[in-house]
Amino acid sequence: MLEKDFSRSNLSLEANLKSVIGNGISTQFWVDFWIGTGPLKDCFKDLFRLANNKNATVSEYFQQGSPGQWVLQWVREPVTAQELQQVCDLQQLLSGVMCTNKKDGWVWKGAEDTPLSVAFVRTKIQAVDYQNEVEWPLWNKWISPKINIFCWRASMNRIASKESLTHRGILVGDTLCPRCGMCEESTIHLLWDCFFAKSVWWEIFIWLKIPFPVQVSSFQQILGVALGMNGSNRWKKLIGAIMQVAAWEIWKARNEKIFKERNVHFIRTADVIKEESFLLVSSRSNLCNLVWDRWKEFNIRDVML
Structure with missing residues (x-):
């Protein structure tokens, strides 16, 4: 492979x-x-x-x-x-x-201190895949490269959903969503349509104090929510970063169910999204006055000015 x-x-x-x-x-x-x-x-x-x-x-x-x-x-x-x-x-x-x-x-080469593994080499291949494609406009330096790459691949339906694996000729047995068991596990289903994913997104949109999208037909639409908002470019970049972190954590929760048979509650996943996005943005952005007490209430508009 x-x-x-x-x-x-x-x-x-x-x-x-x-x-x-x-x-x-x-x-x-x-x-x-x-x-x-x-x-x-x-x-x-x-x-x-x-x-x-x-x-x-x-x-x-x-x-x-x-x-x-x-x-x-x-x-x-x-x-x-x-x-x-x-x-x-x-x-x-x-x-x-x-x-x-x-x-x-x-x-x-260039990463001599990092242990060599199949997973490490695959991240290098994925990074080159990104560079070889038309530049993705939603690349966000306020979050980690692995999250950017995951979301870029998800936007092209190239993550390892059951539907995607089946189309590649890989036998996965039951192709139904492991969460709801009602629909085939496609990219848009596991990241949005599934009851678990939608519950997580509902919590995040309430936290961000922005309208919940009524109709979503593709993963690109989810990530594009930030671009259609009013506000400065920094504000849109921040919302976009949180959207990508949310998709990543929903994917991780799905993998916990698949590989460890562990059900992560949607409230717990939403809390992790808030925590992870705070850590990433506060360490990678030029927003110097972010504090957790205000972040958890998302009362930070004055910081973005």
Whole structure:
């Protein structure tokens, strides 16, 4: 599945996965990205052409000893000025690098401190998916990227609802909504039409003191409520941020039911939306005077001026 996602997003696995050298057994010296700014075959093209074994592992070129040393093998010795300069540059790059008894590991380029996992790689693919599509006008910097990406995907019916999974040929058994059991679980049903979702939204709209939409036929309409409101751009951005947080928390509550068989009460979900949106907006926006006591009553219009 990840291979298809990489192909669709044109994201290069080779260019982004970096090996953390241990014993060097599972890392190719020339082909893999493990040192410098990229694979050595791209950084030292003349030397790569001279390499005796272009698929050699790092361990094959490193001789253990005290100290260990790098011994490269060529089809012929480097002789031209450019080749000799690349040899010097490569030796300088390898200086101080040694193999150990540990296994090689892998990290994502630019996120070396983050443990590599399928979930992490998938977030990178989703981020590229976003960049490859027409720019989504509702991207909101006051909330986290994962919430933005979720809502963007939901607006295109690309979240893993039962209906969506069935259309992809994935067997899910019963396609009815796990909450109400009355309708097929589509994106718009689980995020709006379901009694649970609508109850959550009712609480949120009352809290925001804005009219509850009478007719909603798509998820984009829900997120577009903020754009149709009177007020400043900052006010619309704030309402839009809360709408996206609400959709995200409704999705999380649905997953609690699906995967943990845990029923989260709609009042609890509404409370979490208020808390989570406060934490995100107060930490990510330039609204400096937000306080919880006023936020929970949503008495903050003067702060937006």
